[in-house]
Amino acid sequence: MIQRIAIIGLGTMGPGMAARLARGGLQVTACDVAPAAIERAKTMLSAAETVLDALGIATPATGAGTVRFTGDIAEAVAGADLVIENVPENLSIKADVYRAIDGLIAADTIVASDTSGIPITQLQAHISNPARMVGMHWSNPPHIIPMIEVIGGEQTAPETVQTIRDLIRSLGLLPVVVKKDVPGFVENRVLYALLREVVDLVERGVIEPEDIDTCVSWGIGYKLAVVGPMALLDMAGLDIYNSVSSFLNADLSDRKDVAPMIGRKIAAGTLGIKSGEGIYAYTPERIAELQRERARKLVAIRRILEGRD
């Protein structure tokens, strides 16, 4: 049974995960090599706790569900039943972490990676007892989005997948088992298929960015939160899907490289919110407002979808 969890890497994802796992009554040790990241993570943890309160997720019994911060990886993983590696999306950085913890953890300690798409089979080549390594892909913001992908690599034991799936279920979250270790797993494959098409439509001048955001959010997106795509096929009728896709599939973007529009924006230093401009332009005030507004709306929608409101 998993009770003690070490999270290695406290950037965008780590603090929200720590908050959610602790809310489930687990003992979390949160570790980062950068002291500034630890300080930032403490603030993010308390913000995530406020959001979890708003979501109506019950607090555990007194004394259960703790988060302890440390800059020392050996201290972080000591006695852990599960280590969640959450360092940058780079195989050599991740492999260094696995090598560092290998001699410090028990042979049966499960090692999970939050990688967004590096095949688990590649990652598990860098740790002993690869049967205990598994993908545990959270979605950002991790304390708000309840779906978590669970991915086994070629050498992952079925019991490892099952243990992580059961852990996620026991937290009241939604595990989705990805049966084959395909690049990008499933959530990002679907998202990137959508992103390829929307960038292509904007680049070809078919639609303005604001209008495609309205089209997708209030057309497909809003509906997809209630009816998943496979259920949508049944709702539309497979005969309708067959007639539309018989001419439309051939016209959809199938480019293998990245659209030039993205390269031009990167070359101009416009990377999105982090640089104050990307597809849209942002002031610091607008960024703060968007972050508050998006968290508030995601919480409100989730409460309604779960029948809490």
Ligand SMILES: NC(=O)c1ccc[n+]([C@@H]2O[C@H](COP(=O)([O-])OP(=O)(O)OC[C@H]3O[C@@H](n4cnc5c(N)ncnc54)[C@H](O)[C@@H]3O)[C@@H](O)[C@H]2O)c1
């Ligand atoms: N950001 C997202 O939206 C998102 C969503 C799902 C999954 N992921 C995946 O989660 C992982 C982490 O992503 P992120 O966006 O939180 O990254 P990030 O760059 O924001 O944070 C990574 C943290 O890891 C720390 N770190 C680096 N080396 C370390 C080491 N050896 N020991 C301890 N800490 C170390 C860094 O100091 C940094 O604080 C990546 O694999 C990413 O692909 C990200």
